[in-house]
Amino acid sequence: MTQTSTNLFRQSLTDPSEFTITYELVPGRGSDGKRLEKILQLVEDAQSHSRIKAFSITDNPGGHPALSPTSLGLEIQAMGSSTLLHFSLKDKNRNMAESQLFECHRTNLLNLLVLGGDFPRYGFQGQAMPVFDLDSTQLLSLIAQLRHSYSIKKGAPGQKMKLPPMDFFAGCVVSPFKILEAEQVWQYVKLLTKIKCGAQFVISQLGFDMIKYQELIRFTREQHISIPVMANVFVPSLTVARIMNTGRVPGVILPDTLLQRIEDEQKTSDRGEEARLLRAAKMIAALREMGYAGVHLGGNNLNFDSISFLLDQAETLTGPDLAKETHFPEPSTWYLADDCSNKPKKYKTPLFYETNDFVHKQAFNERGAFFRFARKFSLQALNSTFFTRIYTFLEYLIKKVLFRCQMCGDCTLSHSSYLCPQAGCPKRLVNGPCGGSINGYCEVYPKEKLCFWVRSYQCGPEPHCKNIRATESIPPKDWSLNKTSSWLNYYSGKDHCKLKNRK
Ligand code: SF4
Structure with a gap:
């Protein structure tokens, strides 16, 4: 299929003069209903502004079944917007992954966010089998080969045939918000490995520790990483903040201090909505000043008016205190800047x-x-x-x-x-x-x-x-x-x- 339509997301993210905004959509279980209507309404409303460069669509988030990102992606694409499909590996083996990559290419859904995915939890009559036949580094290697003409190996049907190049734009995820040194160092090691395997952009995990956001940008500069890095900004409602605070969302840390703040804000007449949006706007402004290439925005129960207000505010805000005002660290978090200096001089290998x-x-x-x-x-x-x-x-x-x-x-x-x-x-x-x-x-x-x-x-x-x-x-x-x-x-x-x- 000839790729005719413009890839707004890729164009924007690879243009250093642009600050790219994407918005995350979470389709639920089922192929119809109010939730989907709300999602499509949001996409339609957003078309009057050109600020959201792509709608990112989750892939069975939380490890339970949901409408496939390809299906929703096609609808959104038909409405004239760019998409960024999450491509996770928890539910598909390598052949299914390859088959879905062909589908994505065939249907011009070329922007992919590669991730392992949450461990499968709920499913038809019990917990689903976790697949993880490939990990994210291995899938990125496969995509890199498909981008540069993939040769089918001897012995397989179609052997020695070369597939035509597929122009995917594939990114990866990293979390700078880990609490222990071991977790954090591994995140950065794996980030470098993913880039070596062909990741073309990076999106961070969502978080609320601004020093950690700063640290990720500093790390990419020190490592001479030239691909764009986006920060993940999430606007939680009180209910979601409470869930995140218990640690029930894999990899997400929402500290007690922030939960307390959101609970206090809930007592205001608008139930804390403006305060939450303003905080996110300040975060976006601070992240832009830090040097991020853009922001991957998400939140529950946000309509386009809220998103629009938030982005308007983010455009006008500036100043050195923004990061301080929105900084919610988890106590006893390890920072890269702490380095290894507090370790014993002589390390005893087990x-x-x-x-x-x-x-x-x-x-x-x-x-x-x-x-x-x-x-x-x-x-x-x-x-x-x-x-x-x-x-x-x-x-x-x-x-x-x-x-x-x-x-x-x-x-x-x-x-x-x-x-x-x-x-x-x-x-x-x-x-x-x-x-x-x-x-x-x-x-x-x-x-x-x-x-x-x-x-x-x-x-x-x-x-x-x-x-x-x-x-x-x-x-x-x-x-x-x-x-x-x-x-x-x-x-x-x-x-x-x-x-x-x-x-
Ligand atoms: S010990 Fe080695 S061979 Fe055995 S299962 Fe583990 S990785 Fe595989």
């Missing part, structure tokens, strides 16, 4: 890590003392089904006891401080955490289990908060390896390391 790393390097590093022998022995075992079974069973026994191994067949233990992500992370992420943790706890087990990647940070070598850099994104697991020996797969070059099978 013995579990030291021991496993030593053994790993000797057996699985080509320069290791046991590597040649281990590879020769393993390749010989592969010649016999009987020995392959014994070998696989022994590997399973050892790794089950030491690491709670799930026999995924493609071992990534050395990338997560020798803790198994298949056993420890409910989303089975291998390239760092999602954004859902709160105060170090896993989104799926709040206040109960620490995030797997926080534990990995704490169990590993010296923390690298002074030297944050991108990691190599581990490619998606080949599911044909499931329940086979990861050691044999490694030595025979079948796993993600693709070791050359030299004798």
